[in-house]
Amino acid sequence: MLPRNYRLKNNNAFQATYHTRNSVSDELFIVFAGKPKKNEYTTRIGFVVSKKNHKRAVKRNRLKRLMRETFRLEIKENTNSNINNFTSLVIVARNAAIGQNFDTIKNSLITLINKLRVK
Numbered sequence: 067m068l069p070r071n072y073r074l075k076n077n078n079a080f081q082a083t084y085h086t087r088n089s090v091s092d093e094l095f096i097v098f099a100g101k102p103k104k105n106e107y108t109t110r111i112g113f114v115v116s117k118k119n120h121k122r123a124v125k126r127n128r129l130k131r132l133m134r135e136t137f138r139l140e141i142k143e144n145t146n147s148n149i150n151n152f153t154s155l156v157i158v159a160r161n162a163a164i165g166q167n168f169d170t171i172k173n174s175l176i177t178l179i180n181k182l183r184v185k
Contacts, residue, residue, distance in 0.1 A: 068134045072141065074112030074154050083112070083154045090181040094163040094171065097178045100154030109150050111137055115159045129159055129171075136172045148179050155179075 074080060088099040103109065113133050115126040140149060149155070163171065 068111070068138050068141075071108050072111055072137070074110040074156065079110065079154060080112055080114075080156055083156045088182065090178050092174055092178060094160055094166065094174045095178060096158040096160070097175070097182065098156040098158070099152045099182045101152070103151055103153055107153070109152055110154045112154070112156045113159075114156060115163075119159060119161050120164050125164055129163055132168055132171050133157055133159070133175065135168070136175050139172075140176065148182055152182070 074083070083098050083100040086098070086100055090097050113130045115129050117126070119129075120126055137149070157175065163174075166174075
């Protein structure tokens with residue numbers, strides 16, 4: 067499970083991240099990045115899977131668990147330095163992401179995080 071200090075929780079934080087307009091996308095996900103980091107706080111990450119993607123909560127929750135596990139492993143290994151460049155990240159899943167396996171999701175998310183640029 068992703069540690070509590072890495073979770074983006076309230077709606078205002080999600081909205082602030084959306085309004086920075088720094089995003090990248092592919093066929094599976096859209097990644098919104100918050101402001102560039104100027105302090106030593108940890109980067110907070112939020113995950114969004116809409117009911118429009120799948121009506122079953124079981125499918126939506128499984129996708130969120132896979133996304134959380136991807137970031138937990140990346141933070142643990144500390145191999146991807148771009149994760150720590152932003153105050154917040156919001157990952158929005160698209161319809162195509164629902165049936166994918168862990169490796170596909172991990173590769174897609176890591177590629178998108180590496181594409182993000184600091185403004």
